[in-house]
Amino acid sequence: xxxxxxxxxxxxxxxxxxxxxxxxxxxxxxxxxxxxxxxxxxxxxxxxxxxxxxxxxxxxxxxxxxxxxxxxxxxxxxxxxxxxxxxxxxxxxxxxxxxxxxxxxxxxxxxxxxxxxxxxxxxxxxxxxxxxxxxxxxxxxxxxxxxxxxxxxxxxxxxxxxxxxxxxxxxxxxxxxxxxxxxxxxxxxxxxxxxxxxxxxxxxxxxxxxxxxxxxxxxxxxxxxxxxxxxxxxxxxxxxxxxxxxxxxxxxxxxxxxxxxxxxxxxxxxxxxx
Amino acid sequence: xxxxxxxxxxxxxxxxxxxxxxxxxxxxxxxxxxxxxxxxxxxxxxxxxxxxxxxxxxxxxxxxxxxxxxxxxxxxxxxxxxxxxxxxxxxxxxxxxxxxxxxxxxxxxxxxxxxxxxxxxxxxxxxxxxxxxxxxxxxxxxxxxxxxxxxxxxxxxxxxxxxxxxxxxxxxxxxxxxxxxxxxxxxxxxxxxxxxxxxxxxxxxxxxxxxxxxxxxxxxxxxxxxxxxxxxxxxxxxxxxxxxxxxxxxxxxxxxxxxxxxxxxxxxxxxxxxxxx
Amino acid sequence: xxxxxxxxxxxxxxxxxxxxxxxxxxxxxxxxxxxxxxxxxxxxxxxxxxxxxxxxxxxxxxxxxxxxxxxxxxxxxxxxxxxxxxxxxxxxxxxxxxxxxxxxxxxxxxxxxxxxxxxxxxxxxxxxxxxxxxxxxxxxxxxxxxxxxxxxxxxxxxxxxxxxxxxxxxxxxxxxxxxxxxxxxxxxxxxxxxxxxxxxxxxxxxxxxxxxxxxxxxxxxxxxxxxxxxxxxxxxxxxxxxxxxxxxxxxxxxxxxxxxxxxxxxxxxxxxxxxxxxxxxxxxxxxxxxxxxxxxx
Numbered sequence: 001x002x003x004x005x006x007x008x009x010x011x012x013x014x015x016x017x018x019x020x021x022x023x024x025x026x027x028x029x030x031x032x033x034x035x036x037x038x039x040x041x042x043x044x045x046x047x048x049x050x051x052x053x054x055x056x057x058x059x060x061x062x063x064x065x066x067x068x069x070x071x072x073x074x075x076x077x078x079x080x081x082x083x084x085x086x087x088x089x090x091x092x093x094x095x096x097x098x099x100x101x102x103x104x105x106x107x108x109x110x111x112x113x114x115x116x117x118x119x120x121x122x123x124x125x126x127x128x129x130x131x132x133x134x135x136x137x138x139x140x141x142x143x144x145x146x147x148x149x150x151x152x153x154x155x156x157x158x159x160x161x162x163x164x165x166x167x168x169x170x171x172x173x174x175x176x177x178x179x180x181x182x183x184x185x186x187x188x189x190x191x192x193x194x195x196x197x198x199x200x201x202x203x204x205x206x207x208x209x210x211x212x213x214x215x216x217x218x219x220x221x222x223x224x225x226x227x228x229x230x231x232x233x234x235x236x237x238x239x240x241x242x243x244x245x246x247x248x249x250x251x252x253x254x255x256x257x258x259x260x261x262x263x264x265x266x267x268x269x270x271x272x273x274x
Numbered sequence: 275x276x277x278x279x280x281x282x283x284x285x286x287x288x289x290x291x292x293x294x295x296x297x298x299x300x301x302x303x304x305x306x307x308x309x310x311x312x313x314x315x316x317x318x319x320x321x322x323x324x325x326x327x328x329x330x331x332x333x334x335x336x337x338x339x340x341x342x343x344x345x346x347x348x349x350x351x352x353x354x355x356x357x358x359x360x361x362x363x364x365x366x367x368x369x370x371x372x373x374x375x376x377x378x379x380x381x382x383x384x385x386x387x388x389x390x391x392x393x394x395x396x397x398x399x400x401x402x403x404x405x406x407x408x409x410x411x412x413x414x415x416x417x418x419x420x421x422x423x424x425x426x427x428x429x430x431x432x433x434x435x436x437x438x439x440x441x442x443x444x445x446x447x448x449x450x451x452x453x454x455x456x457x458x459x460x461x462x463x464x465x466x467x468x469x470x471x472x473x474x475x476x477x478x479x480x481x482x483x484x485x486x487x488x489x490x491x492x493x494x495x496x497x498x499x500x501x502x503x504x505x506x507x508x509x510x511x512x513x514x515x516x517x518x519x520x521x522x523x524x525x526x527x528x529x530x531x532x533x534x535x536x537x538x539x540x541x542x543x544x545x546x547x548x549x550x551x
Numbered sequence: 552x553x554x555x556x557x558x559x560x561x562x563x564x565x566x567x568x569x570x571x572x573x574x575x576x577x578x579x580x581x582x583x584x585x586x587x588x589x590x591x592x593x594x595x596x597x598x599x600x601x602x603x604x605x606x607x608x609x610x611x612x613x614x615x616x617x618x619x620x621x622x623x624x625x626x627x628x629x630x631x632x633x634x635x636x637x638x639x640x641x642x643x644x645x646x647x648x649x650x651x652x653x654x655x656x657x658x659x660x661x662x663x664x665x666x667x668x669x670x671x672x673x674x675x676x677x678x679x680x681x682x683x684x685x686x687x688x689x690x691x692x693x694x695x696x697x698x699x700x701x702x703x704x705x706x707x708x709x710x711x712x713x714x715x716x717x718x719x720x721x722x723x724x725x726x727x728x729x730x731x732x733x734x735x736x737x738x739x740x741x742x743x744x745x746x747x748x749x750x751x752x753x754x755x756x757x758x759x760x761x762x763x764x765x766x767x768x769x770x771x772x773x774x775x776x777x778x779x780x781x782x783x784x785x786x787x788x789x790x791x792x793x794x795x796x797x798x799x800x801x802x803x804x805x806x807x808x809x810x811x812x813x814x815x816x817x818x819x820x821x822x823x824x825x826x827x828x829x830x831x832x833x834x835x836x837x838x839x840x841x842x843x844x845x846x847x848x
Contacts, residue, residue: 006748016650027685050325077578084575101583107836109776111803115825116589140585201678204778211342232680239466241688248681255676348812424701432619433812448620457787473701
């Protein structure tokens with residue numbers, strides 16, 4: 001009797017795993033199957049055309065803009081915040097409060113970030129629907145990611161490094177930028193890569209803060225659309241599944257490359273531990 | 275306490291400098307006329323026409339026209355508070371909107387067509403029947419001479435100019451719209467939804483008509499430009515550009531002049547709407 | 552003579568140390584400031600109609616009618632839709648995800664797990680919009696054509712898309728939790744003559760309980776907060792769903808659909824919708840904190 005129950009359970013485990021794999025393979029497979037026919041040099045690097053058949057270059061440029069701007073702002077702030085939490089702060093109420101805030105930010109759905117960005121950056125700061133408004137919103141979204149991963153990698157820097165440096169007469173600050181940050185670098189980079197993934201995948205927050213203009217942005221104050229928003233809009237507006245899937249392929253390839261980079265970096269990090 | 279302010283200053287001041295360093299560079303770019311950005315936003319019905327007009331106009335003019343398709347009401351709001359230089363609307367202005375100091379310019383006329391799935395046998399409805407469908411009085415195609423199957427109503431979102439114009443002509447209010455109707459944002463979305471569902475009925479702008487959906491006659495009159503012009507097809511409305519006189523730049527006026535010229539109106543005709551002349 | 556410069560340099564060093572500590576503190580405080588700004592702005596905008604303009608909050612929460620152009624704002628249908636969609640997605644997504652995680656951690660050959668686990672992790676990073684595209688292109692027509700629904704855009708379509716979307720999160724987090732259960736637990740149980748499968752379900756899974764619960768809560772957070780993928784398959788009708796085949800409009804969808812053109816009270820009501828959504832998330836976060844505190848002990 002027991003072995004019968006065992007076999008049923010074992011069967012269910014296999015079934016669930018096969019189902020998961022089948023579903024995920026189907027989705028990725030479907031997107032590649034539908035979209036691959038559109039992928040070409042002209043598609044990636046061509047200008048958008050309102051009458052159809054154009055490329056996605058303006059959306060790629062917009063996506064790169066949002067990535068660069070939000071990273072330029074969020075990375076230094078995130079790293080310094082992590083340094084404060086790990087190296088400077090006395091564990092107490094203040095640190096608990098900061099940690100709580102950082103964790104809460106992680107849990108907020110992106111549509112709420114979008115609402116906030118729309119009222120704060122777009123309207124109150126009068127930035128208008130623009131790349132800069134979207135990037136500032138994204139900055140807040142990725143800040144917790146960078147803080148957390150930097151903290152994790154700071155934890156792995158051996159105490160002996162710090163002590164050695166301090167013993168040599170370096171100040172805390174010198175120790176920080178000469179010894180600690182360099183050895184934590186792979187972990188920090190992994191955090192940055194994760195953030196890029198988050199930015200690339202984001203849709204709702206950007207939709208409400210950057211608008212949907214399908215043209216090459218003139219400046220960071222232009223309204224524009226990113227790849228993900230474009231793939232949403234062509235599905236929604238034109239029902240053009242093939243185009244959406246082709247953009248999907250580009251997005252999946254970007255995510256894949258980012259993941260490989262992150263894995264590579266974490267391997268370097270693990271080696272540095274020895 | 276003082277020290278805290280110093281730290282604050284240290285962070286905030288460079289940030290402010292950084293931000294202000296970015297801002298003028300953008301302003302000077304647009305003010306030296308090298309590449310003026312004309313911000314237009316509003317109706318998703320007017321949008322495709324405006325994009326085509328802009329593409330044609332940009333061939334010969336040193337201008338960058340930025341078009342955001344966000345719905346008529348939002349476009350009118352943006353034009354009122356200066357977020358956009360020009361708003362696009364696919365319905366007449368309401369009294370309070372005119373009172374806010376908006377000027378409107380008709381750039382073309384457009385018809386609204388009721389559409390169903392190509393397999394649907396029903397191809398002619400009265401205005402009264404259309405009203406019964408959208409208010410939920412009639413819920414089966416059988417009652418309209420079609421197959422025995424449920425009607426799935428697809429409507430535009432509240433705030434859409436097409437929806438406002440459609441409801442006003444057909445004669446029902448937003449509150450009367452059947453509650454379980456699918457709400458689609460944008461003409462394209464309605465077309466896609468109807469094209470992929472044999473139960474569905476919706477309404478779209480003339481520009482979006484193609485073989486993926488089947489247009490339905492109203493009172494026996496086909497949805498065609500000439501029938502709108504001779505007054506037999508009732509479901510029509512104007513396409514408007516709305517703006518505040520004090521916000522409209524010379525470049526904006528020139529674009530409007532281009533649209534009203536015979537060249538601009540030719541673009542309108544080609545894109546499937548009805549020219550003003 | 553040589554002393555003053557050294558002293559000066561030391562003083563400068565000391566000042567720099569102090570200053571940098573404060574800059575770091577400020578950076579760390581920025582996340583607190585952001586959180587306060589977000590809560591402040593969203594609540595400020597969202598509460599206004601009830602405080603300043605005399606709208607009833609009870610009617611807002613429990614009203615059935617959402618007709619912005621006629622000044623009616625009731626979000627009860629959306630609250631119900633959000634709750635149903637989330638629970639439905641959990642019912643489907645959690646068992647499949649959890650069983651997959653158990654399979655990967657306990658049953659699958661190491662080589663197989665080494666390929667599949669990272670692949671599943673990768674899928675957690677795919678933009679959610681693509682799940683929506685798949686839903687609209689495959690699930691909606693399937694429901695219409697093969698199951699004979701009048702419209703495929705429905706509660707069940709939303710549930711399926713969300714369940715698929717939460718799978719990678721649930722699998723990855725619970726797999727980590729199961730792998731973290733000490734070997735000695737398994738060995739002890741096996742030594743007592745309990746079968747492999749019995750050990751997994753009676754010893755390993757209960758030991759990983761808090762990690763698995765975290766996975767469930769995270770998946771739930773993802774489901775309730777998802778917006779763009781849901782818009783594509785929900786149908787966005789304004790009715791309180793009474794069956795799986797009704798088309799629905801969850802809270803997130805309402806905000807994204809109407810924010811583009813809303814103004815005045817209508818816009819503030821969308822922020823109020825945001826507050827309701829925010830409250831759900833805060834409750835979830837609170838539960839999550841409780842769980843991880845328990846796990847810590």
